[in-house]
Amino acid sequence: MCLDDESLTAAYRQYQTELVEAGLLISLGVPGLYGRSGIFEGVIEHFEQYVTQRGAFARAEVMRFPPMMSRQHYLRTGHIQNFPDLMGSVHTFQGGDREHLKLLEAREKGEDWTRNLAATESMMVPAACYPLYPTATGTLPSVGRTVDLRCFVFRCEPSSDPARMQLFRQREYVRLGTAEQALDHRNGWLKRGQEILNAVGLDARPVVANDPFFGRGGQMLAATQVEQDLKYELVVPIATAVKPTAIASCNYHLDHFGHAFDIKTADGKPAHSACIGFGLERIALALFKTHGFDPTQWPTDVKRVLAL
Amino acid sequence: MVCDMTAIREIVAQHGRLSADARTLEFGTNLYLAGLTSLATVGVMLALEDHFNVEFPRSMLSRKTFESMESIADALGELVG
Known part of the structure; x- marks a missing residue:
């Protein structure tokens, strides 16, 4: 471990300790598994209400899925090929x-x-939008579909970084439709997502990103993902300014899920899809880091936006 | 040419899951256009490593390296020396 890694780990541990001592997170004895306090949940609830308000124009269908999904459906998502080390x-x-x-x-x-x-x-469930696709098999209306999702998702990556939880919530807006509809959604939400985060006092900026694909082959997949301009993350410093953390991501999946789950556009082609996912716990952690542990003391503008 | 093109062609045919038969393709044909997916590329890479007893370094793990049988041969040429 190099010195940078050590100081990074120390920064993670310090923020984790502060959060647990303040009672915002409740340690459960497994790295990355926490209970949340009422204050923590309140922040997420109010942030979500603001997202709902900003997303109202989309007239999205609201769907809520449990954090487990069919094994058969899971196998069709491609997750086992790309992220076998994260599965549950x-x-x-x-x-x-x-x-x-x-x-x-x-x-x-x-x-x-x-x-x-x-x-x-x-x-x-590894991503909030995965349970949606198997339910969308068939032909989409010509306007496509927009779906509002929130789900606890699981990733097996125990860590001392409080922002790297094993079970956390993603709030997503997913678009199913043509390539153009999907890309418009991704690009529009990248901008809107940044505005939403900026409005609550988080200095989030977009960066081109890649998923943590497994193995050496995964490095190639990651390079391809960057080359194809498929994924952006909105990042903000949480435990340390040295390594900002992604608190939202905007992804264009091409027609991957359209093929995998036989979802077709009105003219019979495999549907394209895109999503924005807000990492709710990470956003709460970023808010606590930026504005302090007591939301009653947060800047007036932020409290107004979050209706705190 | 340093590399055994027949072996490369055979590996691409076996592991590339192409829509066309790799045995009928030109060495310069773009394999992605011939149906090579990202995941199948990993299979091709591992089979090449086993056969030629090499390991592709991180710098070579890009889409470009596996674009055609020719580009694969070039990369292997560098590794085998």
């Missing part, structure tokens, strides 16, 4: 009395009791 597969015990005894014995002996668990039909 749900397993349970499905044996009889004998197997149960073996399981308890293994547990007693401190052995690995999880080896004989069986996979359920469910996977943890």
